[in-house]
Amino acid sequence: MARPPLVPPGPELTAAERTRFARHLLLPDLGLDGQRRLRAARVLVVGAGGLGSPALLYLAAAGVGTIGVVDDDVVESTNLQRQVVHGVDDVGRAKVDSAADAVAAISPDTVVVRHRERLDAVTAMEVLADYDLVLDGADNFPTRYLVGDACARLGIPHVWGSVYRFDGQVSVWWAGEGPCYACVFPQQPPPDAVPSCAVGGVLGAVCASVGSVMATEAVKLVTGSGEVLVGRLLVHDALRQTWDAVPVRRDPGCAVCGASADATRPLGWATQREDACAAGDLADDGSLGRPEVGVEELARLLAERDAGRADFVLLDVREPGERDVAAIPGSVLLPVGEVRAGASVPGGDGRRVVVHCKAGGRSAEAVDLLRARGVDAWDVPGGILAWSRDVDPSVPGY
Structure with missing residues (x-):
């Protein structure tokens, strides 16, 4: 189902911008009006990693006016196999800095807001509230649930992606329009129950496939083009080279966006498992009762x-x-x-x-x-x- 554009049009394009974005202006579903909306849009990308990298590049190339980047990490050599906004010379630099440089190289007019921090229950609402939509490329479950909860509370679209080995998933969670993240994944899994890419590996090009879909969904949301992935979970199998759309529905009893959801509860609390932080039983002295060898x-x-x-x-x-x-x-x-x-x-x-x-x-x-x-x-x-x-x-x- 087509939805109204998320962002009103910005100022008229200059002659240079008309030339730069000519291939967009030729698209009936985007055109001059859509390009002005992209120029006025404020998009937050959580994670300048495997998914955030291609998304950042294509959002910048599309002419998004303001891009926020959230990441508290520095570039490591193991990142370079898939995180294409960083290069060899960036190893040791803050990811938000090298990501900002990559965006500027493509689109000097795009304003990049650097959030060198890890979102938490205190900062998430403040950061996200300044943007029209969020692209979530986080590599850990606590951040994913936190972002999903904050987006649901703010009523803004949550473009989400996930990759592991040769597989990927993409959807648009949007409380009030369809399911939120917690409707479909109601509880955080316990630590280490789901292997990370650092444990199981990931094909770098799969990040590009999923990240580019995320950027496409962001452009569609901003401009009101096409049918966005609200109510559908797109599942990618790169080894078979297939894409399957799985219908997903809003949960009326969802602790995050359901009718009885408590808007005063701590952000992210409703999706945490009681055992999510448990690493072992406590000894009599309050320490973990687990012998160790350094x-x-x-x-x-x-x-x-x-x-x-x-x-x-x-x-x-x-x-x-x-x-x-x-x-x-x-x-x-x-x-x-x-x-x-x-x-x-x-x-x-x-x-x-x-x-x-x-x-x-x-x-x-x-x-x-x-x-x-x-x-x-x-x-x-x-x-x-x-x-x-x-x-x-x-x-x-x-």
Whole structure:
């Protein structure tokens, strides 16, 4: 169903702008009026990463007048495989700065507002309220739910995308016009229940496919062109090269946008699971009841094991693809999913098991599961990233 344009037309275009945007002016569904609306539009992009990068480039090229960029991170070399607004020389720079430079190189007249911060329950409403719509390319569930909640409360469209490995999803959530994000995904999953791209990987070009659809939906919303993805979830399978549209509906009982939703509750609270932040049971002293081995101590223990003075299993609970990138010598692989399923530790046989993952989240879960089964399991906080940083820099980070 066609909807009215989201943004009123801005000033008349100059002769130079008519030349620059001539291919848009030729489109019957966009034309001169639509281009003026794009020039007047204020669009916020959450995340200058894999999805935000192509969206930013195409929004800038389309002539959007004001683009806000939210990101608190800096550019890392692992980003360059898919985050195309950043280059080799940008490694170590704030992402909002390199993203702003990329936008300026395409569209010098576009105003870029840099929000170098991580949105939270206090800042989200203040930041989002200054924009006509939001493109959400966040890479974590708390931010996605926070943005969805804030958009629903403000009544502005929430153009959302997600990618993992060779798959992508896109939709437009819009409380009052159709479902909001929480209508379709009512609760945040527990930590590490859904692997991230940093764990499972992602094909960079899939980000381009999904990000460009997000930018297209933003242009359609601003100009009133075509039928936007309200009430439909677009699912992309790059290996099969298919796009499927799945109908989705508003939930009348939604805690975020339903008739009985509490507008006074803390932002994002209604979508949180009670166990979302739980990492383990508390000990009597209030600390997590999970024994730990630091990476420097682990290096000493491995040396003693090699000399026959120590006996333990070093268990790697990451995925096989991660192990292909980097591994601690002498470890054995058992992905955390198999630990959840009750698999035995290879070579455990009553010995102490020291567990590591990439950064510590999955190893903490695995230790809790193993200790509940009577295994003498110890956690390695910081995982292989800490090992690479503090013990052996030759081990790649990722």
